Amino acid sequence: MSEQSIHTSVPAELAPPGKVGRLSRLMHRSERARGYGLIAPALTFMLCAILLPFAILVVMSFWTATGFDFDTSFSLENYKQALERPIYAALLERSLWMSGIATVAAVVLCYPMAYFVAFHVHRHKMFWIILMTLPFWTSYLLRVFAWKVVLGYEGVINSFLISVGLIEEPLEVLLYSQSAVIITLAHAWAAFAILPMYVSLEKIDRSLLEAATDLGDGPVMRFLRVTLPLSLPGVISASLLIFIPTTGDYITPALLGGPDGAMIGNLIQKMFGPINNWPMGATLSILLMLCISVICVLFILLTLFVRRRIS
Amino acid sequence: MSEESYIHRRNRPLQIYAVIFLILLYVPVLFLPLFSFNDSLYTTFPLTGFTLKWYEELWTRDAMWAALFNSIKVGLFVAAASTFLGIFAAKAITRYRLPGRGPIVGFIMLPLVIPLIIFGVALLVLLSRLGVPLSLYTVSAGHLIVCLPFAIATLIPRFEGFDQAIEEASADLGENGWWTFWRVTLPMVFPGVLASFILTFTVSFDEFIMAFFLTGTQPTLPVYIWGQLRFPQSFPSVLALASIIIAVSFVMVILSLYINRGAQFGGTKGSGHD
Numbered sequence: 001m002s003e004q005s006i007h008t009s010v011p012a013e014l015a016p017p018g019k020v021g022r023l024s025r026l027m028h029r030s031e032r033a034r035g036y037g038l039i040a041p042a043l044t045f046m047l048c049a050i051l052l053p054f055a056i057l058v059v060m061s062f063w064t065a066t067g068f069d070f071d072t073s074f075s076l077e078n079y080k081q082a083l084e085r086p087i088y089a090a091l092l093e094r095s096l097w098m099s100g101i102a103t104v105a106a107v108v109l110c111y112p113m114a115y116f117v118a119f120h121v122h123r124h125k126m127f128w129i130i131l132m133t134l135p136f137w138t139s140y141l142l143r144v145f146a147w148k149v150v151l152g153y154e155g156v157i158n159s160f161l162i163s164v165g166l167i168e169e170p171l172e173v174l175l176y177s178q179s180a181v182i183i184t185l186a187h188a189w190a191a192f193a194i195l196p197m198y199v200s201l202e203k204i205d206r207s208l209l210e211a212a213t214d215l216g217d218g219p220v221m222r223f224l225r226v227t228l229p230l231s232l233p234g235v236i237s238a239s240l241l242i243f244i245p246t247t248g249d250y251i252t253p254a255l256l257g258g259p260d261g262a263m264i265g266n267l268i269q270k271m272f273g274p275i276n277n278w279p280m281g282a283t284l285s286i287l288l289m290l291c292i293s294v295i296c297v298l299f300i301l302l303t304l305f306v307r308r309r310i311s
Numbered sequence: 312m313s314e315e316s317y318i319h320r321r322n323r324p325l326q327i328y329a330v331i332f333l334i335l336l337y338v339p340v341l342f343l344p345l346f347s348f349n350d351s352l353y354t355t356f357p358l359t360g361f362t363l364k365w366y367e368e369l370w371t372r373d374a375m376w377a378a379l380f381n382s383i384k385v386g387l388f389v390a391a392a393s394t395f396l397g398i399f400a401a402k403a404i405t406r407y408r409l410p411g412r413g414p415i416v417g418f419i420m421l422p423l424v425i426p427l428i429i430f431g432v433a434l435l436v437l438l439s440r441l442g443v444p445l446s447l448y449t450v451s452a453g454h455l456i457v458c459l460p461f462a463i464a465t466l467i468p469r470f471e472g473f474d475q476a477i478e479e480a481s482a483d484l485g486e487n488g489w490w491t492f493w494r495v496t497l498p499m500v501f502p503g504v505l506a507s508f509i510l511t512f513t514v515s516f517d518e519f520i521m522a523f524f525l526t527g528t529q530p531t532l533p534v535y536i537w538g539q540l541r542f543p544q545s546f547p548s549v550l551a552l553a554s555i556i557i558a559v560s561f562v563m564v565i566l567s568l569y570i571n572r573g574a575q576f577g578g579t580k581g582s583g584h585d
Contacts, residue, residue: 031407031408032407032408032409032410034407035403035406035407035408035409036403036407036409037403038399038400038402038403038407039399039400039403039404039409039415041396041399041400042396042397042399042400042419042459042463043400043415043418043419045396045455045459046418046419046421046456046459047418049434049452049455049456050418050421050422050430050456052437053430053433053434053436053437054433056433056436056437056440057429057432057433057436060436109332112325112328112329112332113328113329113332115325116322116325116326116328116329117329120321120322120325120326126572130565130568131333132333132336134561134564134565135336135337135340137510137513137514137560137561137564138340138513138517138556138557138560138561138564139517139519139533139553139556139557139560140517140519141517141519141533141536141537142340142343142517142536142553142556142557143339143340145343145536145540145549145553146339146340146342146343146553147339149339149342149343149346149354149550150339150342152354154353154354154355155354155355156342156354156355156356158355159354159355159356159357160356163356163357187335187336187339190336240424241424244424244425244426245424245425245426245427246426247426248425248426248427248428248429249426249428250428250520250523251519251520255540265426265428268428268429268432269428272432272435272524278436281432282432282436285428285429285432285433288426288429289425289429
């Protein structure tokens with residue numbers, strides 16, 4: 001794309017001002033218009049389907065619930081409550097914390113895998129990539145459900161350990177705990193970690209590695225000083241791609257979390273469901289988005305800073 | 312073979328790690344079919360015996376069939392709509408110099424990362440303020456948001472993968488824009504179109520959280536399954552149903568990847584190794 005734009009902008013600049021310039025400008029404009037025309041249906045739909053609901057969500061977060069109706073006068077009451085009542089802050093913090101751990105676990109466990117496929121698989125690379133990402137395409141609900149079967153009170157692990165004779169009673173900590181949610185999240189989002197890391201590892205110029213070796217670096221130093229820093233963009237996007245969606249996850253904590261492993265998504269659902277306090281649910285959604293944005297910006301700034309220090 | 316330097320040396324521990332990784336990736340899901348053939352209400356070891364009765368029981372569940380048809384209806388509509396919109400969007404993104412292209416693409420891809428629960432509740436709020444009753448149409452609208460990014464991401468490598476000169480040749484030979492598109496562009500990107508259709512259908516068919524918020528009186532299949540999870544006695548049937556869905560999803564995704572081979576994950580790079 002950048003090459004293209006260079007090619008076309010040069011003659012436009014060289015052309016003498018006057019008829020040719022105007023003509024080419026006109027053609028450019030009509031081409032641009034055609035391009036926008038083609039993307040317009042998709043973009044219009046997305047704008048309507050994303051911005052409108054969000055705008056109303058923001059507006060509603062300043063309303064208050066009165067029984068079965070809303071008081072539509074502007075009020076900061078929800079935000080005040082969200083800050084004052086410890087349950088909201090605690091749940092939000094716990095969600096960020098749990099999906100943070102799940103993100104780190106997924107990235108750390110998937111990095112060697114991405115590294116393996118990028119550097120040590122020479123034939124049938126595509127086959128390996130498909131094999132690693134295939135489960136991701138199947139129903140998220142059913143994959144989480146599968147973990148319930150594995151971790152359940154009368155599930156695979158417990159009944160296996162009992163039949164082997166290692167334990168007498170089923171372990172209760174497996175299901176309905178924070179660790180159950182974290183394990184499942186890390187497992188279910190693995191594909192999101194592998195793909196970006198694989199792409200950035202695959203892009204690394206192999207001659208840099210040879211150069212590092214020629215200059216006397218052993219495998220460990222070579223990895224730390226060349227491969228890891230160069231694959232950092234992939235690690236960053238992998239982390240964000242997992243962290244952002246998992247903080248608001250509903251299915252996993254609802255099926256496997258129990259009271260201890262509940263996350264903010266469960267509370268948002270309750271606000272729109274059984275508790276029936278939509279404005280509060282809207283407020284919590286907005287706060288969740290704000291927290292995610294702030295953390296992501298900080299994270300990106302931090303990694304940029306670290307990268308500058310390394311290089 | 313001189314290029315097979317120390318960097319390409321085999322790494323035994325890494326190979327073992329890779330195999331364990333793949334096993335752990337698939338094993339939890341494989342317990343579903345395993346227990347769906349087990350003659351017991353509980354998912355416990357040791358297995359008690361082989362049976363097909365959970366699958367037979369599915370046959371008699373009218374509510375499940377209704378939910379299945381709802382899901383198929385929504386899936387077909389969403390796949391057609393998102394692929395149709397996606398073709399034009401992908402063409403615009405790859406073929407025209409659009410100022411602000413990056414932000415536009417980024418915006419369209421937002422639903423891939425933002426927690427879907429937020430999209431779900433936001434749409435729910437909008438629809439209720441507008442007075443639109445929840446139905447399969449509202450579910451479809453929600454799924455279209457989820458599927459459009461997938462359609463565009465599948466189609467972009469296809470458009471990037473073929474030479475623009477072919478389109479220009481067609482125009483030079485006197486075809487107008489529409490005929491060029493119809494007779495040259497579309498046949499060239501057709502594998503991508505088919506792959507996008509199958510993928511978006513699968514994504515819509517499996518999607519739960521949007522449907523959970525936006526479904527009215529007619530549940531989609533995942534919403535129906537969610538409801539069944541509360542009843543312990545229907546647990547084995549859910550296992551059977553889940554096994555079928557996962558098997559079909561695997562087949563559809565592999566099919567779409569096969570159709571669209573040569574244009575995946577940046578096309579130019581991933582396949583051009585060695």
